[in-house]
Amino acid sequence: MSVYAHAMEAPPQSTSRVEVTRLPARAVESDRLAVEEPLEIRVNGEAVAVTMRTPGEDEELALGFCLTEGLRPVAARLPEDLAANTVDVDAPDADLEGIRRSFYTSSSCGVCGKGALEAVAVDARRIESDLAVPFAVMAALPDRLREAQATFALTGSLHATGLFTPDGELRCLREDVGRHNALDKVVGWGFREKLLPLSRSVLCLSGRLSFELVQKAAVAGCPVLVAVGGPSSLAVELAEDRGITLCGFVRDARATVYTHAYRIAP
Amino acid sequence: MSVYAHAMEAPPQSTSRVEVTRLPARAVESDRLAVEEPLEIRVNGEAVAVTMRTPGEDEELALGFCLTEGLRPVAARLPEDLAANTVDVDAPDADLEGIRRSFYTSSSCGVCGKGALEAVAVDARRIESDLAVPFAVMAALPDRLREAQATFALTGSLHATGLFTPDGELRCLREDVGRHNALDKVVGWGFREKLLPLSRSVLCLSGRLSFELVQKAAVAGCPVLVAVGGPSSLAVELAEDRGITLCGFVRDARATVYTHAYRIAP
Numbered sequence: 001m002s003v004y005a006h007a008m009e010a011p012p013q014s015t016s017r018v019e020v021t022r023l024p025a026r027a028v029e030s031d032r033l034a035v036e037e038p039l040e041i042r043v044n045g046e047a048v049a050v051t052m053r054t055p056g057e058d059e060e061l062a063l064g065f066c067l068t069e070g071l072r073p074v075a076a077r078l079p080e081d082l083a084a085n086t087v088d089v090d091a092p093d094a095d096l097e098g099i100r101r102s103f104y105t106s107s108s109c110g111v112c113g114k115g116a117l118e119a120v121a122v123d124a125r126r127i128e129s130d131l132a133v134p135f136a137v138m139a140a141l142p143d144r145l146r147e148a149q150a151t152f153a154l155t156g157s158l159h160a161t162g163l164f165t166p167d168g169e170l171r172c173l174r175e176d177v178g179r180h181n182a183l184d185k186v187v188g189w190g191f192r193e194k195l196l197p198l199s200r201s202v203l204c205l206s207g208r209l210s211f212e213l214v215q216k217a218a219v220a221g222c223p224v225l226v227a228v229g230g231p232s233s234l235a236v237e238l239a240e241d242r243g244i245t246l247c248g249f250v251r252d253a254r255a256t257v258y259t260h261a262y263r264i265a266p
Numbered sequence: 267m268s269v270y271a272h273a274m275e276a277p278p279q280s281t282s283r284v285e286v287t288r289l290p291a292r293a294v295e296s297d298r299l300a301v302e303e304p305l306e307i308r309v310n311g312e313a314v315a316v317t318m319r320t321p322g323e324d325e326e327l328a329l330g331f332c333l334t335e336g337l338r339p340v341a342a343r344l345p346e347d348l349a350a351n352t353v354d355v356d357a358p359d360a361d362l363e364g365i366r367r368s369f370y371t372s373s374s375c376g377v378c379g380k381g382a383l384e385a386v387a388v389d390a391r392r393i394e395s396d397l398a399v400p401f402a403v404m405a406a407l408p409d410r411l412r413e414a415q416a417t418f419a420l421t422g423s424l425h426a427t428g429l430f431t432p433d434g435e436l437r438c439l440r441e442d443v444g445r446h447n448a449l450d451k452v453v454g455w456g457f458r459e460k461l462l463p464l465s466r467s468v469l470c471l472s473g474r475l476s477f478e479l480v481q482k483a484a485v486a487g488c489p490v491l492v493a494v495g496g497p498s499s500l501a502v503e504l505a506e507d508r509g510i511t512l513c514g515f516v517r518d519a520r521a522t523v524y525t526h527a528y529r530i531a532p
Binding site for chain 1: 282284286287288289290292297299300301302303318401405421422423443474476477478495496497498499500501502513515519520521522523524527530532
């Protein structure tokens with residue numbers, strides 16, 4: 001379960017090989033793809049969600065997903081037949097009827113709007129961490145994330161989330177075809193390591209910042225969110241409301257801070 | 267409703283202004299954000315989905331969403347109060363019970379796994395278009411898409427989908443915080459223009475290619491899908507099965523073709 005083992009070597013199931021045609025040369029070659037497969041998440045024996053994900057760390061993914069949806073998971077386990085693409089979560093206190101009500105309105109939409117809004121309402125605490133992160137440390141995180149991304153270098157098609165200490169040390173790196181899945185995996189890892197809430201940590205994401213990602217960080221209690229890309233309007237509104245420091249376009253020793261800039265020290 | 271009007275000038279509701287802190291200078295400036303807001307899609311008066319989207323072309327988005335989910339829409343209209351963030355779709359033949367069954371399993375997952383698989387199964391026709399696209403035309407599409415993206419230049423945070431003729435002429439460009447929404451908007455535009463199935467068209471996407479995006483293109487009947495980023499394993503499998511020519515990493519006069527390369531002419 002070493003973080004760095006994952007960081008330096010892609011899990012074998014996260015890439016697959018395929019024959020491609022390179023143009024304009026028309027050369028037929030073997031190439032690697034990021035694997036995308038459905039995973040059915042079962043809570044207390046009942047299917048509550050199917051996510052398209054990159055295999056690997058499925059228990060962390062299920063735990064992180066359930067946590068950030070307010071389902072209060074206790075443990076997750078894989079079935080004996082891994083090819084079944086299912087994972088079982090125990091959550092004795094989960095309100096499955098409530099989750100079904102919010103999930104049926106979801107769709108192929110990148111985020112379950114109502115579900116997300118309700119999940120946030122369930123856990124609407126404002127983050128009151130006095131964490132301070134030096135600018136130089138924060139600005140270096142995207143490069144550190146990229147350097148640690150083994151699978152990305154192979155396929156060019158995986159999003160990543162990294163959990164860092166305030167000194168810029170990488171604690172956990174997870175990759176996935178879905179940004180939200182990579183973040184869920186990191187939150188699930190933090191849950192297993194008994195690190196939640198993440199009030200002394202910084203999360204760094206490889207892509208853009210949507211409402212959904214800020215919501216997951218808020219539920220996990222993380223005060224500083226850093227991304228290579230930019231945020232949406234709703235991501236900024238939620239970060240402002242929840243007390244999260246939101247840093248976007250972090251590249252080339254520059255950054256734009258959208259909310260609560262006081263946590264970034266000179 | 268001019269395509270080029272949209273292409274050259276961002277709709278006013280697609281960006282918003284916010285005060286940000288630029289680091290390391292700590293300069294406080296005004297900046298633009300891509301707007302993200304929930305939209306409730308109602309079919310025959312009943313809420314079936316909430317998507318987080320960039321406002322603008324909501325009727326097209328709802329039509330494209332319903333089409334690619336197999337709901338057979340006839341028309342879409344906005345309520346008098348636009349701030350309500352709802353859109354009404356008429357679909358007399360829609361199986362709403364079926365859509366609920368598949369949607370409740372969905373989540374904040376980027377794609378409703380079961381829903382997507384079932385939607386594809388509903389419309390499992392193989393695309394038999396004899397369309398041929400010259401390599402030089404195909405390879406130029408991402409640059410054309412980028413040039414036409416007005417809002418992207420303003421915020422750096424919007425995905426785009428372009429519908430092109432086989433000669434490389436841009437017919438329709440749509441942007442959104444969600445890749446799937448940008449594609450749904452283009453499909454909805456094609457439906458209104460009575461261009462479906464898109465058997466004589468090429469779709470070009472600004473990002474990566476997931477299963478979900480190939481599925482939507484398949485249901486819309488488009489034989490050639492071009493993207494700046496790379497595809498996932500399941501995206502390639504589905505394109506192979508449905509007879510779609512899948513081109514990824516199209517940049518710098520090079521491309522990788524994953525399936526059915528015969529449609530790309532020298």
